[in-house]
Amino acid sequence: AQKVTQAQTEISVVEKEDVTLDCVYETRDTTYYLFWYKQPPSGELVFLIRRNSFDEQNEISGRYSWNFQKSTSSFNFTITASQVVDSAVYFCALSGYTGTASKLTFGTGTRLQVTL
Amino acid sequence: NAGVTQTPKFQVLKTGQSMTLQCAQDMNHEYMSWYRQDPGMGLRLIHYSVGAGITDQGEVPNGYNVSRSTTEDFPLRLLSAAPSQTSVYFCASSYTRAGQGAGGYTFGSGTRLTVV
Numbered sequence: 001a002q003k004v005t006q007a008q009t010e011i012s013v014v015e016k017e018d019v020t021l022d023c024v025y026e027t028r029d030t031t032y033y034l035f036w037y038k039q040p041p042s043g044e045l046v047f048l049i050r051r052n053s054f055d056e057q058n059e060i061s062g063r064y065s066w067n068f069q070k071s072t073s074s075f076n077f078t079i080t081a082s083q084v085v086d087s088a089v090y091f092c093a094l095s096g097y098t099g100t101a102s103k104l105t106f107g108t109g110t111r112l113q114v115t116l
Numbered sequence: 117n118a119g120v121t122q123t124p125k126f127q128v129l130k131t132g133q134s135m136t137l138q139c140a141q142d143m144n145h146e147y148m149s150w151y152r153q154d155p156g157m158g159l160r161l162i163h164y165s166v167g168a169g170i171t172d173q174g175e176v177p178n179g180y181n182v183s184r185s186t187t188e189d190f191p192l193r194l195l196s197a198a199p200s201q202t203s204v205y206f207c208a209s210s211y212t213r214a215g216q217g218a219g220g221y222t223f224g225s226g227t228r229l230t231v232v
Contacts (some may be wrong), residue, residue, distance in 0.1 A: 004158075007179055011154075031163065033220075035220050035221070037223075042162045043204070043225070043226055044223065044225050045208075046205065047220045047221070047222070047223075061137075068135035075176040091158060091159070103149070103161050103164060103174060103175075104149070104161065104208070104221055106151075106159040106160075106163075108156060108157060108158040109158055
């Protein structure tokens with residue numbers, strides 16, 4: 001069975017602060033994919049990043065960066081210089097790639113509130 | 117615009133009624149799935165399909181039925197609605213079942229269902 005844990009239910013920061021959203025996962029698959037999705041107040045799910053289990057390089061995209069560490073089964077997401085538009089619920093997710101029953105498993109989400 | 121289209125966006129049902137949530141994608145994705153989102157529980161997989169004519173159960177399949185007669189369409193049927201099925205439903209598609217294609221899993225905008 002696979003599991004994704006986002007221990008931070010809600011985080012509040014002031015604009016321009018840096019914030020890190022934690023994600024810890026469990027899987028028995030040797031090949032798997034990790035995702036982050038953003039759900040703004042409008043409700044849609046926006047794809048942010050996918051990382052495969054063989055690629056532990058950190059990734060930076062503008063103010064967003066991701067730190068993947070297989071040794072600790074973590075895939076953390078950092079927003080640098082947060083902005084009010086970053087306010088949303090962020091979901092970490094995991095998909096396996098063995099057998100025929102692959103599925104995407106989500107964490108429970110972290111609600112980020114950025115205020116002025 | 118290419119993507120996943122869900123209809124309706126909102127629906128109110130009475131207990132015992134049946135209905136079909138529609139999902140269509142125009143990206144020629146083989147993998148399609150249905151999720152429900154409930155407060156504090158993230159998104160949970162209801163049913164999924166790895167191609168036309170092939171469907172399988174996810175984590176919470178009871179009370180729901182699916183079929184996949186074409187690559188484009190993946191409707192979700194509620195057989196006899198219950199208040200416990202009040203939720204937001206998302207349809208998703210992907211080039212592969214593990215979400216390796218560009219954009220990972222693409223989600224529809226959701227259907228907010230209330231069963232009274």
